[in-house]
Amino acid sequence: MILQPVLHPLLLVLLCAPFVALAVWALVKGPASSHAGRGIWVLRLGMVVVVFAMLLRPGIPGGTSQTLATDTDIVLVVDTTASIVAEDWGDGAPRLDGVRADVQAIVDEYPGARFSLISFDAAAQLRLPLTTDATALMSSLEVMSPEVTDQSRGSSIGIANRMLAETLSAAAKAAPERGRMVFYLGDGEQTVTSEPESFAAAAKFVDGGAVLGYGTAEGGPMRKTTGAGAGESAEYIEYQGAPAMSVRDEDNLRQISEQLGVDYQARAADAEISLPDAPTSTTDYASSGEVGNVIELYWVLALVLLTLIAVELARATMQVTRLRGLARPSADSRTRPSRDSRTHPTGGAR
Template identity: 25%
Template sequence: MTFDPVLPPAVLAVVAVALVGLRAVALRRAAGAGHRALLRWTTTTVAMLLLLVAAARPGSGAAVEPGSGQPRQAGANVYFVVDRSEDSALTDLDGTQRMSKMRRDIDELITAHPGARFAVIAFASRPAIEWPLSEDTWSLAPVVDALTPYAGLTAASANVNAGAAANVLRYQLIAAGQQYPHAPNLVYYLGSGAPESSVPQGTFDTGPVDGGAVLGYGGGAALRDIAGQLGLPYVQRGVGEALPRPDSAEASAEPGDPAATDGRVEYYWAFTMLAALLLLIEIFLTTRDLLRARATRREVPT
């Protein structure tokens, strides 16, 4: 088992020492309040320790060499810019909803980029980061499955800004360039092009990207403009058509890159799930105690 902590080990050590001190103080009070209080102290302490272990990111496979200070460079940074406006709820002539096609295409593209890190930026009239850049595809899968068209006035066809995600994408690319300087950046834009919109449209001024495509599920004119802004090919998604396949330079880090490492299986999610379960139990017991105390105060005569 290897570790790839989200914070420097020294910081995690300081947090661990502080936690031990605080829980030791709480232990004195719990020990004098009976077995139930001591049991609750134990479950809360275990939950906190599990979160610390999760922050150390245990896993199997290669990790960053201790003291190197450099993130892993294997694989590409892949950004999915997804149109979740009312237009994505439309059903095309083949009887399939556009959003359903988008989810299917995203799943296929994830498979086509093994070892990559992925991010999901959704938009309608405004952008939102649905999934920050991460190589955890196991947790990403349910996020993609849950992508549905937004509801409400801000998602209406007349209010859609096809370039709403431009600034968010630009800053994400800048951050990725600083964190993963040797990794290629790929952008896949999936949208309808806001053909009925009456609001000003944003412009993608992100600088050059290393690959990807603009995948069209509706009006082509605006989408071709976006493809030109990003320097990417435009691909109209039709029935039975294959997605563009990334070449080897796009799909992975540069050959021979000394920072590149083998894939790594993360286990942090198991520790966070256990911690969440223990904390939910504590929240339930605390809420029950508060309700009982309130009921007791009401019963006491004034």
């Protein structure tokens, strides 16, 4: 027998003890002197005991199964410049929608991996340190918005090079046996006059990954952002009196892929993402090779509880019916005229 209590057993005892004490008091010193009265409280005591047993979640060993785990650290480098919301993803959706969808695909592809998120615009920012909490990663992406348009002074596509190298280096020192992958997600637009910084320093820590490019050759317009939230403005960024268009720079993206030693992939809404295999030395079954299964038995106790509740309801229904039956004759007697008040058929009193 295996127990997997929903709370600490001591807390469960403290929660159930008052109800047990009440039932025991009613049995020993309460007014329930008849056999029927004692039976009622025995039934209620049984309910408490069954609920306590359910909360302990009993079970029996049910064999073992193998589960796949990816012992890999994955760092995501995401562009958050104004161009990431250019509306050329699919049917006029912002590129950021494609980024979020692809990150979800990456999470699904590498179960058990640890993820870190770095965003960059005018500066790089570590939004999420390495964690296995994929929900936290997706939540960070959902609330992530591009830089404020009025504060933008241009950005470099390589501004995150130093933070990426430091993150990978720290991961390699902490867990040298784990593989490391990098996914760079951006459009490759360099909007400052200087040359982009190189990611070559991070390459020695990278075992795989990809550079994912967003946007089109025709480009897409970009809405202004103020930092107040998504969909905050209907106005487009303009250049020389017309909406400014952001285009994907594949040359820059291919250069980043060469520096990191990973493949480049142009992304589009109608194309399925192609992800590389995790490093073969880090993708394996759990260290024991097996994970124990437990056949839970709480459902058996739930059936017992339902039976006890059904008995209690049946007893209560019978009592209500009996009381109504006793009350009906007295009501009739109050409405029936007395013998003395009856009048003679001829109208006179008898």
